[in-house]
Amino acid sequence: MAPADTLLVIDDNDDIRQQLKWALSKAGYVIHFAKDAKEGLERFRKHAPGVVTLDLGLPPCTGDASQGLACLSEMVAVDPNAKIIVITGFDEQKNARLAVDIGAYDFFRKPIDLVDLQVMIRRAFALARIEREAAPDAKTVEQPEHGMIGESPGMRRVFAMISKVAASDVPVLINGESGTGKELVARALHRYSRRRERALVCVNCGAIPENLLESEFFGHERGAFTGAHSTCRGKVEDADKGTLFLDEIGEMPLNLQVKLLRFLQEMSFNRVGGRKLIEVDVRVLTATNVNIEEAMRRGQFRDDLYYRIGVVTISLPALRHRGNDILLLARHFLALHGGGMGKDTKGLTPQAEACLMEHSWPGNVRELDNKVRRAIILAGDSCITPAHLGFEGHPDTAEPISEQPSGSLREARSRLENRMVIDALKQCEGNILKASEALGVSRPTLYELMRKHGITPNAV
Incomplete structure (x- = not known):
């Protein structure tokens, strides 16, 4: 049987290993078991499984995730294509996300629900088979077209x-x-x-x-x-x-x-x-x-x-999580739209770049594209400033926080919410679909916000 059909279960709990053996053997997988990190790594190297389930709390440190994360790192180094599903407790969200950053395929919280875990394992095997079959002739998307730019x-x-x-x-x-x-x-x-x-x-x-x-x-x-x-x-x-x-x-x-x-x-x-x-x-x-x-x-x-x-x-x-991709995309849009608009914009000022990096980007890449288009028109043949990008008077900066803020946090949030909805509707000329996309919410959510604040498209 091919490695992509081989499953390795690494867990120090005898009852869980028996439970998984009973539940998963009917699926037709070749299953190997290990009770600690050392045995798990040995069997990982020997059998080259397509999918692994890994309990992060392995002996001798069952009280923390150190052994499980170390085992995960070594398996990823040996075979980065293996689909490793880490098993975590409800209070181990941070460790679960760290495991995914290291290279885990996904994480599954205890207590184990066998039906849900089987679905996750089945999907992991399906992806492993797809990658194996596609590997000889899959095209590499080094520099994707259609506007997808990024190095993050x-x-x-x-x-x-x-x-x-x-x-x-x-x-x-x-x-x-x-x-x-x-x-x-x-x-x-x-x-x-x-x-x-x-x-x-x-x-x-x-x-x-x-x-x-x-x-x-x-x-x-x-x-x-x-x-x-x-x-x-x-x-x-x-x-x-x-x-x-x-x-x-x-x-x-x-x-x-x-x-x-x-x-x-x-x-x-x-x-x-x-x-x-x-x-x-x-x-x-x-x-x-x-x-x-x-x-x-x-x-x-x-x-x-x-x-x-x-x-x-x-x-x-989300764009706010992509770091320097923000500036990379801004420069890309500047080069893409500048010539078509007949402008010779000189670029972004350091202050404009700082504003771009600090903004929360609720509308993500679409919002960035729109801001750059607007800035090109306003800046003409000069450098783009924060004002050209619409950051002067922006909800994030329009009302500086005083040393003694008035009202509760709930009231401040409501005022900000009201202002952002009105600004989005103004920028999109009352178009609900475009305004919802700029705010990063669904249309029903935007309608609910408008009802909550008594806003109508015709009134902005």
């Missing part, structure tokens, strides 16, 4: 994942705040796939009225509903032999989630009002800025659909 560790991980999974047909879920570039990742995955000669069809699930969404997806027959004067193909049919990208899938209503799941399982569907079964061949990519796991706990997103679309997940870092 988070973006390097994104580029590496694109290189590994683009050539396969595996479904990919792209996570990230609004404005981080989720559609750019989808376009790169399509561009470097075997389907690149066919269409990439994009659907924004949050921008289409709920009563029209099914027809938009699957099309409709003539007479299917009032106003259906002719037969119409849907987006799924348009994407046949190509790629279907479903943006903001977290906002899809539950009734359509059921129909999407059925389509993904069978790759066939009926148009609205139709009886003929239509078969297609599409690769499905999805994206969301919603916390899907939280939505599942609230009953707003189906677990089975999540497991179907999220075989591989690519998480885009």
Whole structure:
């Protein structure tokens, strides 16, 4: 059996090892067990497992994570492609994140839920097999096109994942705040796939009225509903032999989630009002800025659909976490837009660069692009200053904090929230979708904020 089908369990607890042996042996994996770091490393080198579960609290230091983290570091050095799932306690969030930074595939909290752990292990094996199969001919995305620029560790991980999974047909879920570039990742995955000669069809699930969404997806027959004067193909049919990208899938209503799941399982569907079964061949990519796991706990997103679309997940870092990428992107946008606007802008002043680095970027890369475009127009042929970028009078600096602030923290936060919503609506000329993207929130959240503060688009 290939290494990618071999599982290594490293845990000092006899009961847990027996529990996992009983639960996982039925899945068809070749399973090896180890009770401490030394034995775990020996078996890791000998059997080259595709997936490892590693308890961080290993002897002789079961009270802390030192042995587990040291073992993890050595395994990553031996085989960086192994998918290592660390097992942590509820109070070990910091160690879990440190493990992921070192190179762990993911972490799982105790107490162990066998069903959830099996799903995570199955997804890890699927990714290991994809990487193994794609390795000989996968294209390297050293300098991705479509505007993806970055040198930060988070973006390097994104580029590496694109290189590994683009050539396969595996479904990919792209996570990230609004404005981080989720559609750019989808376009790169399509561009470097075997389907690149066919269409990439994009659907924004949050921008289409709920009563029209099914027809938009699957099309409709003539007479299917009032106003259906002719037969119409849907987006799924348009994407046949190509790629279907479903943006903001977290906002899809539950009734359509059921129909999407059925389509993904069978790759066939009926148009609205139709009886003929239509078969297609599409690769499905999805994206969301919603916390899907939280939505599942609230009953707003189906677990089975999540497991179907999220075989591989690519998480885009927020711009505020990308360090010097902020200046790299600003200079890129300056060079990209300057000539097209007929301006010979001289660059950014040190003060402007400092403001860019200090800003929290709620709208992420999209907000940065818009600020640079605005600054080019205002600066003309001179250097860009903070004022050109809109930082003078910005909510972060407009009202300096006094030595004795008035009101409670809740009141101060409410005032800031009110001002940011009004500013976003003004900048976007009352366009709710654009304003929500600039603020980094969903449209329903923006509507709720407007209701809370008594703001209407026409009043700003």
